[in-house]
Amino acid sequence: MFYYSTNKQTQEVTLEEAVVKGLAKDKGLFMPKQIKRLPDAFYHNIGEMSFQEISFIVAEAFFGEDVEADVLKEIVYDTLNFDTPVIPVCDNIYSLELFHGPTLAFKDVGARFMARLLGHFIKKEGKKEVNVLVATSGDTGSAVANGFLGVPGIHVYVLYPKGKVSEIQEKQFTTLGKNITAIEIDGTFDDCQALVKSAFMDEELNNAMKLTSANSINVARFLPQAFYYFYAYAQLAKKEKAQNVVFSVPSGNFGNITAGLFAKRMGLPVKRFIAANNRNDIFLQYLNTGIYSPRPSIATIANAMDVGNPSNFARILELYKNSHEAICKEISGYSYTDDMIREAINTLYKTSGYLLDPHGACGYQALKDSLQPEENGVFLETAHPAKFLETVENTIHENVKIPQTLQTFMKGEKKSVELPSTFIPFKRFLMEQ
Ligand SMILES: *Cc1c(COP(=O)(O)O)cnc(C)c1O
Numbered sequence: 021m022f023y024y025s026t027n028k029q030t031q032e033v034t035l036e037e038a039v040v041k042g043l044a045k046d047k048g049l050f051m052p053k054q055i056k057r058l059p060d061a062f063y064h065n066i067g068e069m070s071f072q073e074i075s076f077i078v079a080e081a082f083f084g085e086d087v088e089a090d091v092l093k094e095i096v097y098d099t100l101n102f103d104t105p106v107i108p109v110c111d112n113i114y115s116l117e118l119f120h121g122p123t124l125a126f127k128d129v130g131a132r133f134m135a136r137l138l139g140h141f142i143k144k145e146g147k148k149e150v151n152v153l154v155a156t157s158g159d160t161g162s163a164v165a166n167g168f169l170g171v172p173g174i175h176v177y178v179l180y181p182k183g184k185v186s187e188i189q190e191k192q193f194t195t196l197g198k199n200i201t202a203i204e205i206d207g208t209f210d211d212c213q214a215l216v217k218s219a220f221m222d223e224e225l226n227n228a229m230k231l232t233s234a235n236s237i238n239v240a241r242f243l244p245q246a247f248y249y250f251y252a253y254a255q256l257a258k259k260e261k262a263q264n265v266v267f268s269v270p271s272g273n274f275g276n277i278t279a280g281l282f283a284k285r286m287g288l289p290v291k292r293f294i295a296a297n298n299r300n301d302i303f304l305q306y307l308n309t310g311i312y313s314p315r316p317s318i319a320t321i322a323n324a325m326d327v328g329n330p331s332n333f334a335r336i337l338e339l340y341k342n343s344h345e346a347i348c349k350e351i352s353g354y355s356y357t358d359d360m361i362r363e364a365i366n367t368l369y370k371t372s373g374y375l376l377d378p379h380g381a382c383g384y385q386a387l388k389d390s391l392q393p394e395e396n397g398v399f400l401e402t403a404h405p406a407k408f409l410e411t412v413e414n415t416i417h418e419n420v421k422i423p424q425t426l427q428t429f430m431k432g433e434k435k436s437v438e439l440p441s442t443f444i445p446f447k448r449f450l451m452e453q
Contacts, residue, residue, distance in 0.1 A: 021085045023050040023239060026334040035086040036141050039134070039240045040150075042233045049334050050239050055285045056081040063287065066250065067257035071104065072097050074254060075247035081286060082243050087140065095136040099129065104248045106255040106398065109374050113387050114261075115401045116252045119377075123162040123192055124404035124425060125324075126276065129248065130241035131167030135174065137240045138232075142173040150230045151450070152176045153219055155212035158185045159324050159403070162192035164234045165200045176234070177450070179203045179212040182438070188407065188426060195432025202434075203449075207441030218443045225447055236275050237331050245279030246286070252398050253288055261396045268294040268386045268399040270379040272325035274303065274332035276400065281339055281350070291395065296382035297355045298322040303330060304353035310344040321358045321411045322378040324403070354386040362415045364388070365405075369416050377405040377412065 027048030121128030269277035314329035383399030
């Protein structure tokens with residue numbers, strides 16, 4: 021299958037090129053030329069199928085023309101060695117828990133899939149080692165580092181701002197060793213991102229080594245996020261609760277929700293979607309006014325959604341042929357302040373015992389505020405609450421149990437390379453590797 025750019029100023033490319041390049045030449049986002057509808061029989065039987073079985077069928081629709089079936093099956097089964105269960109929370113509201121992977125957040129699914137697909141292309145072509153550069157303010161770095169850990173032919177450099185990520189987050193990408201190098205930059209997240217950008221534009225560096233990004237806009241990270249929408253539906257079907265399904269998605273760069281919109285295009289019977297935002301409500305403003313005006317992000321307690329210019333907005337526009345009306349028909353928006361997020365966490369915990377993280381709390385509250393009696397609502401619980409320990413503990417005034425996986429990271433020994441925020445030392449360091 022070919023991939024075209026949302027900016028339409030450059031030629032279509034193969035899957036392999038789209039995965040290796042990440043972003044199109046004209047700075048647009050890659051879109052698959054076709055979104056295939058899955059057969060009715062699939063939806064009839066879906067309640068009886070496993071997460072891996074369902075995901076393999078979805079993966080074949082996107083990647084089946086470009087990757088041999090046995091290889092693709094192995095990539096899917098290897099990526100999804102953990103579950104994403106649907107848990108009843110209250111009334112007709114369900115939590116789709118996406119935090120059972122190695123770094124306890126939904127980004128594990130896309131990062132692991134991308135690592136394996138890129139690893140396959142490198143092995144097939146017998147290419148020289150590929151170097152993945154990733155700038156992180158916390159969570160992306162851990163998902164990418166753990167996703168790519170031990171994949172032959174790939175080395176990952178994680179750049180992060182010194183002293184500006186939480187200890188738990190830092191441990192998740194500085195203790196791994198092997199093909200993962202953590203680089204601590206004496207600067208901000210924006211400095212880290214600028215260094216990565218400069219590296220991609222530096223001719224000498226690109227001649228010396230093969231560089232690529234594992235950005236969330238990469239199709240190999242983005243498309244696999246459709247898998248768990250199908251599996252969530254399957255679990256509801258099994259409970260005979262699959263009528264009028266509403267997905268509420270805590271959104272920042274809008275990759276996660278856009279993957280859900282793709283699932284709907286493939287025939288998944290979803291009634292509507294909700295984009296749940298923190299105070300960074302650019303998308304909600306667009307729904308209300310028809311005008312998209314990005315602005316600098318505001319810091320909130322749901323910090324993985326502090327995005328002022330959601331990169332996947334271009335994909336949503338493309339999907340709905342720029343029709344504001346069509347978008348409003350399928351997606352509604354909600355925005356919550358930090359106080360409202362804390363209130364949601366506290367109230368649900370005190371009334372039902374279910375503990376939300378600050379991101380999932382936005383998704384939950386949006387359902388609480390808008391779900392109709394005949395609807396079944398599923399919010400995406402995008403991270404484990406223990407990842408935001410201080411915020412959550414200060415909200416419920418109780419200690420939160422830290423899962424074994426996080427405890428293991430905490431015991432690891434931190435190893436990092438310290439560099440200033442200027443480009444020349446960073447370039448010299450890469451050239452010496
Ligand atoms: C990245 C992230 C989000 C936002 O997902 P998008 O695909 O960028 O909209 C939400 N919650 C958590 C915990 C995240 O890490």
